[in-house]
Amino acid sequence: MKILKPDFYDTFVCTASRCQDTCCxxxxxxxxxxxxxxxxxxxxxxxxxxxxxxxEEEDGDYFILAPGRRCPFLNENNLCDIYINLGEDMLCDIxxxxxxxxxxxxxxxxxxxxLCCEEVCRLLFERKMPVKFVLSGKGETEGGEEDPLLAPxxxxxxxxxxxxxxxxxxxxxxxxxxxxxxxALDLPVRQEDVQAILQTAGIPAGDxxxxxxxxxxxxxxxxxxxxxxxxxxxxxxxxLDGTFGVRxxxxxxxxxxxxxxxxxxxxxxxxxxxxxxxxxxxxxxRYFMEALFDGxxxxxxxxxAASLLVIQLMDTELWLRRGDFSPADRIFTAKLYSKExxxxxENMEAIRKFLE
Numbered sequence: 001m002k003i004l005k006p007d008f009y010d011t012f013v014c015t016a017s018r019c020q021d022t023c024c025x026x027x028x029x030x031x032x033x034x035x036x037x038x039x040x041x042x043x044x045x046x047x048x049x050x051x052x053x054x055x056e057e058e059d060g061d062y063f064i065l066a067p068g069r070r071c072p073f074l075n076e077n078n079l080c081d082i083y084i085n086l087g088e089d090m091l092c093d094i095x096x097x098x099x100x101x102x103x104x105x106x107x108x109x110x111x112x113x114x115l116c117c118e119e120v121c122r123l124l125f126e127r128k129m130p131v132k133f134v135l136s137g138k139g140e141t142e143g144g145e146e147d148p149l150l151a152p153x154x155x156x157x158x159x160x161x162x163x164x165x166x167x168x169x170x171x172x173x174x175x176x177x178x179x180x181x182x183x184a185l186d187l188p189v190r191q192e193d194v195q196a197i198l199q200t201a202g203i204p205a206g207d208x209x210x211x212x213x214x215x216x217x218x219x220x221x222x223x224x225x226x227x228x229x230x231x232x233x234x235x236x237x238x239x240l241d242g243t244f245g246v247r248x249x250x251x252x253x254x255x256x257x258x259x260x261x262x263x264x265x266x267x268x269x270x271x272x273x274x275x276x277x278x279x280x281x282x283x284x285x286r287y288f289m290e291a292l293f294d295g296x297x298x299x300x301x302x303x304x305a306a307s308l309l310v311i312q313l314m315d316t317e318l319w320l321r322r323g324d325f326s327p328a329d330r331i332f333t334a335k336l337y338s339k340e341x342x343x344x345x346e347n348m349e350a351i352r353k354f355l356e
Contacts, residue, residue: 023117150292152198156197157289164280180208227255235248237340265315279304284301299352306351
């Protein structure tokens with residue numbers, strides 16, 4: 001088995017009660033079947049308490065949330081009573097693995113860390129150097145007969161990373177070049193034309209960047225009417241506590257001013273431009289390879305670009321409101337976006353439909 005992961009993956013450690021947020025509140029917590037069997041067999045008073053706080057639904061077993069949509073085993077110190085009383089081995093899969101995510105492609109696996117976690121955000125945004133990815137283990141990544149597109153798509157994504165991490169150009173220019181590259185790649189991927197994919201992926205990143213004669217604002221995301229339509233989609237999404245909806249309403253109401261001030265904001269904090277590069281690379285790493293399942297490479301590229309745009313508008317609005325934009329603000333905005341969008345399948349599907 002070969003495993004690919006970001007180069008900072010192994011440095012992640014949950015900060016537990018020191019976290020300003022908690023991943024144990026705000027959403028439903030599903031219990032996997034193996035862990036649920038352990039819970040049914042747990043002995044003593046804590047075992048009885050454990051079973052009393054599980055709801056058996058048609059689509060699975062869930063913890064019965066406490067007030068504030070908190071996990072019933074999240075104590076007043078924001079620590080897990082299951083971990084304290086029964087140990088790490090008794091945590092359900094989602095609690096043990098979060099915020100890690102995985103994609104499996106036969107003998108090849110990709111894993112990463114989701115931006116819904118503030119410690120992951122800190123690790124990512126504090127780094128100045130481009131994110132690299134580390135391959136470990138033994139096995140084939142070519143995919144063989146069953147996955148003939150795996151190796152070509154991995155090669156194409158490497159080109160995408162090269163485009164997005166070419167710091168000779170602005171992030172806006174890189175975003176535009178990335179969309180141009182994905183557009184050229186989309187038909188060969190849909191047709192499963194391996195040679196055409198490899199030929200397109202073989203064009204150097206610099207060529208795509210030089211061919212892109214303008215900024216990303218000349219793409220679909222730069223037209224105010226289109227942005228309003230995009231924000232309407234975001235306004236209609238499900239929200240954990242309503243905070244995200246309020247932010248989207250604010251973006252819609254202030255859109256002309258935000259678009260006008262966005263370039264000033266980006267110029268003011270140009271020394272932190274790598275933060276947006278990291279965002280684009282994160283979204284591309286996490287979603288680009290879904291093309292192996294649905295044959296569509298352009299929607300994940302557009303999602304990365306749309307996410308960047310919305311996050312930049314959120315950042316600009318926060319900067320105008322507060323007069324500053326700190327590293328803590330960067331973490332807050334990215335984490336909020338990730339929690340509300342990436343971890344709600346209905347929200348992801350609604351955005352994808354708009355971007356197709």
